[in-house]
Amino acid sequence: MPTIAQVVEAMDTKGHNGGGDFSQVVIEDVPDNAVLNEKVGTSTDADDMHRMGKKQELRRNFSFFPIFGFAAVLMVTWEAVLSAASYALPNGGRPALIWTFVFSLFGFGAAILSMAEMASMAPTSGGQYHWVSEFAPKSTQKILSYVVGWFCVLGWQAGVAGQSFSVGLQIQGLIVLNDETYVPRNWHSTLLAIAAVSVCVIFNTFFARKLPLVEGLVVVLHVLGFFAILIPLWIFAPKAPSSEVWSGLQNNAGWSSTGLAFLVGMTSAVNALIGPDSAVHMSEEIRDASRVLPRAMLWTLIVNGITGLIMSITFAYCLGPLDAALEPPYFFAFIGTFYTATQSKAGATVMSCIITILTLCSAISNVATSSRQMFAFARDRGLPFGGWLSQVRPGWDIPLHAVFTTFFIACLLSLINLGSSVAFNAILSIGVVALLSSYLVSISCVLIKRIRGEPLLPRRWSLGKWGFAMNVIGLAYLMIAYLMAFFSLGTPVTLATMNWACAAYGGVAIVATVYYFLYAKSQYVAPVSKLAKDL
Template sequence: MLFNLTDGGTGGIFWGYTVVVIASIPIYLSIGEMASMSPTAGGQYHWVSEFSPAWCQKYLSYITGWVLATGWQGSVVGLSFSAGTIIQGLITLNDGTYVPQRWHGTLLVIAAVTLAILFNTAVAKKLPVVEICLLALHVAGVFAVVIPLLAKAPSFNSAQDALLHFQNHGGWSAMGVAVMVGSLTPLSSMLGFDCAVHMSEEIRDASRTLPKAIFWGVILNAAMGYLTVITICFTVTDYSILDSPTNYPFIQLFYNTTNSLAGTNVMVAIIIITLVCAVISEIATASRQIWSFARDGGLPFSPFLSKIPPNHPIPLNAVLVSFLSGVVISLINLGSTTALNAIISLTISALLGSYILSIGCILSKRLRGETLPPAHWSLGHKKGAVVNAVALVFLMPFFVFCFFPTSTPVDDQTMNWNVAMFGGILIFATVWYAVRGRKVYVPPVRRVKRDL
């Protein structure tokens, strides 16, 4: 809500989310098809290897693997950091004397990551049950938040104010730019449904199951997202919540609406619990990604990362490295929150970049007239090309705007350093590829064997 209300207002929230949902359809249709063709833990870097032209497939696949690996590791800290700072915001609401400290947030991040590691190791066999419980909490939590807001709101916006009132508090030269910058917030809520792909080698009948999991995830969350977005648009009548001492406008909105600390605490606690539980899924996804990439020799210390202990049914070394990575990245917050935010924001650009590369490669394979791998779920040659092209039309501008700061003028504190992080990853991966990677990395396409 903070970025969306600043850049776009309630109108920007509604129409930005609408565009994001429409864009999600061709994007995830494309990803679902590729997941059905090649259901492997590698996901996008595997698809780039399989579908790109032979002359560039090794390098493009390698770069995609690095972008994905770093992006998913950043997502672990991003969710944990959100949960931690929301806890600090809730404490501020309940105790006006509390002064948030960076080290408080860092400890909360470490606590969330530690809890996620326990679920991914000690109770790994029960992870599906945990995920089902999380789904139930996720769905029930939406109604537990939306119903009190609608029932207790002291006043509502008119339809015109709710859906057609735009704001440009970021100081952009045009309202359209402000809305596009603000739309990155709803975009982030509809990213990452490819996470199921990275668990594909632990899924029964993955070629059939993955597209269903992806599509139902998109449909369910899009519907609940619309319910939440419409509720926000009609109940946010006072933009002073942007200046809330909690640093989270939604916490202030909950309190202003319910006028109850107890009610606000329960509503916010649902969000905190959901975020912490989501870290469990992120650890599972991030660890499988680096395990798969290491299996192909794409990372330093690949033999260690790709090893699965005989007494564990999971890539334990990769899971532990994901834990250590989360802890180390969280320590950056002690020196600079800006630097930490730059690493966290890398997740959006990394996922968007991997979608562009993989969807672009399968489109190029279609345009070259080459035969695609068989799949239980296919878009077809002509329809598939159209869907892929439309997906890229949406992805490209989103990718560009994910590097924009939230407001102008820009200084070292308000600058979106995501562009430096993303560029740094590309440069480092390219140098490592030239020095070491090209000698040891084995593109997944060379390992593929199919029964046609």
């Protein structure tokens, strides 16, 4: 029986891009699902990478709890319920905070479960574009996976800028709260956003190996912070009557109907639940990924779903005067709510800092996710300078060039805010729309295979007989969310209030298409073409 070192050596010398056959060594001579080493992971991980034709370059140092913490903290669901309330309050009022979240929890939950099953079938950093390449009809595999890859990269890169900007804006709001003479400027928030993303990149560069430990600790703060916010609100904040909280949807945004206002307000819940694929893009750093990854996604949905729902109800009751919340003096309604509840600037500052710190931690995870997504797509030559972007420095075991490029892109996007906050908000909106697009296409491909009765890949975590229903429910919800994400927050729609995501979305689609036909069509290697033929 060969030693572990011999197995690893065989994998390193023969298993590059599916060019050799080490599968017999792994299957026959190594105990089933044995841990080979930290770099390779388990024998199942090695089999999965071989089947997908990928070389193991990253270090598999994430187990269940750290990757659960990674996904839970990146999504910051209960925190986003507070920071994204500005979408729901003009479009439905207090009841919209609750009912849009309930509706989204079931709809988005079905989509998350669908993606968890796909993650067990093909646990790769490529995520959605890889799944589309394997599951789409043969005639569309290459072009669809290419377009989805671009939208995944776009969505996560915009997400880094968005989270960093949220950190900067929250800091500005706290300065306004504590210094009445302060006059906020756009360049202030821009510099704060760049400072935030700098912290994220430094952490992802020099402390990358500590990321699993930190994520495990931060998820504890995520839970304890929830109670640190919840308890003071229920004890000290004035409460709205239940009739105002649970019923009587309002249309303060001027839409033609209350129903349409409610659907537009659903964007608040979408922002709170977006990013369930974050853990997927770390899958090549998870030990026993095909089993651990879907379980982590499931528990992230449960924990963030419950805490998000409780916080939605709490905030609806404790919000304070609705008129003041619709035009928050501190940029975010929750800062004013905390101040009203505690009647203390120090108390409100401490409570708000919990959310700001967790948002910064989310941005750190966002940089890790976006760089791995970029690395995976560049590895398949889907991006310009793919060879450089997909390099993994020996000893670092991270896609360092992709991390630095993520920093550069986030800084450039933040600079847009200097010229126009409207244009910057369009960039943030396109991030949400781009990710929703990738979810829609990938789940649709699996559903088509189910409808046609075609066999799905073996998986260690399965939806079983519920798979078809989860796919259909998830797709129905995602389509509604996708359409509503293009709406502005209210009427009348002007150049200053319009949601320019449609223009940015179309522009990126045009650029990606032109690049594909001019260059990438002959260079892009669809993941399905790399699958091992000997299994």
